[in-house]
Amino acid sequence: MAADQRRVSEFPVDVDMDPAIRLAARELRADLVRVHPSFRFEEALAARLAAGAMRLRAGLRVEIAEAEVVPATPGTMSPFPSHSPAAQGDAVTAMSPAAARTEPQAAPSASALRRLPEMAARQSRPLIVGGVGVASAAISIGAVYVAWRHSHPASGRMGRAARTAHGRASSRRRTGVINGILGVVS
Amino acid sequence: MLSRAKEGARPARLDRDRGLVEAARRDPACFDALYRKYLAQVYSYAYYELRDHHAAEDATERVFMQALAGLPKFEERVDDFIASRSVTTESGPDSAEISTFRVWLFRIAHNVVANERRRDRGRIVTPLEEAAELSAPDDVAESAAAREAFSAAWHAVARLPQDRRRAIILRFVDEMSTAEIAAILGRSEGAVRVLLHRALRSVADDLRAHLS
Numbered sequence: 001m002a003a004d005q006r007r008v009s010e011f012p013v014d015v016d017m018d019p020a021i022r023l024a025a026r027e028l029r030a031d032l033v034r035v036h037p038s039f040r041f042e043e044a045l046a047a048r049l050a051a052g053a054m055r056l057r058a059g060l061r062v063e064i065a066e067a068e069v070v071p072a073t074p075g076t077m078s079p080f081p082s083h084s085p086a087a088q089g090d091a092v093t094a095m096s097p098a099a100a101r102t103e104p105q106a107a108p109s110a111s112a113l114r115r116l117p118e119m120a121a122r123q124s125r126p127l128i129v130g131g132v133g134v135a136s137a138a139i140s141i142g143a144v145y146v147a148w149r150h151s152h153p154a155s156g157r158m159g160r161a162a163r164t165a166h167g168r169a170s171s172r173r174r175t176g177v178i179n180g181i182l183g184v185v186s
Numbered sequence: 187m188l189s190r191a192k193e194g195a196r197p198a199r200l201d202r203d204r205g206l207v208e209a210a211r212r213d214p215a216c217f218d219a220l221y222r223k224y225l226a227q228v229y230s231y232a233y234y235e236l237r238d239h240h241a242a243e244d245a246t247e248r249v250f251m252q253a254l255a256g257l258p259k260f261e262e263r264v265d266d267f268i269a270s271r272s273v274t275t276e277s278g279p280d281s282a283e284i285s286t287f288r289v290w291l292f293r294i295a296h297n298v299v300a301n302e303r304r305r306d307r308g309r310i311v312t313p314l315e316e317a318a319e320l321s322a323p324d325d326v327a328e329s330a331a332a333r334e335a336f337s338a339a340w341h342a343v344a345r346l347p348q349d350r351r352r353a354i355i356l357r358f359v360d361e362m363s364t365a366e367i368a369a370i371l372g373r374s375e376g377a378v379r380v381l382l383h384r385a386l387r388s389v390a391d392d393l394r395a396h397l398s
Binding site for chain 2: 018020021023024025027028029031032033034035036037041042045046048049050052053054056057061062063
């Protein structure tokens, strides 16, 4: 109430005489609501500011994501976490500032950079991914081989001999079965 | 912060954020209190100017990071601000509301948002009517009416020239005094009063046309 009084007193003198302007001011005060960001964003930014405060306390500069969008350089490699300390250092320095600028939310803040070696030190699981890949490849190769064998019968002498022997044996077996059923004694 | 900008002027009152600012300068971790206090205001300003939640979040982040980084230089800038303007030392209802930190923070926000708008000129943005949904009550009819009213008010504001629109947003969304708006926009108090007056007259005309 007091704030309203104060605001009204600050408006130009003829506000009191012009009810339309007073009405417009009332409308705007009621309708232009203050918007609050999401809780998630608020906490994330608070964490980034806390990390920045720690850097300031340590005498370091606060890293601020730039506003301008820099087009991504073609062929830019993303850093991949590695176990070796040297590679970790490379990964931290290899983070392109251009990439950081294009996505301020994903910018490598101080806390993120501090977390990077920790993430790299975690147990990676290449065997699970590799195992699935190898199994899938083996099944595919086996299926392709069987299909190829069916469509390409062996054409060498040994192949012909094996087919002949197999054919004879199977025809003899079939004849024997039929004779047995019919009761024919040879 | 007692200061005299000119002879014969009354001494300025204590900045209401003085304690928090001093604490943050001693220990940057205390900046969190200032951040929590002004987050919604800065975010709202950015959101109403940029009309996009993501852009507003980015701008808000940059504003607070720049404020944290520039906090050690804050005093000098405030001295400059006081020396260049006499608003804080004059009598009137404004002086009790002056927060030099808020003025300084919104100057940063003003620059960040201006850069963002320059950068994103021509980009398709989300309609600001979404803001009405954030605070809309559960009642559907009431919600629709509120959205309609918001839409009319906002469209009237959106049609204003940039400087008038900014003055209106700072005034009605961030509830700033004329002196603070003048300091942020780099204009005299008289110029801001004229800006607000003209802006309100335009909005009134628009609302009248909308109703008829």
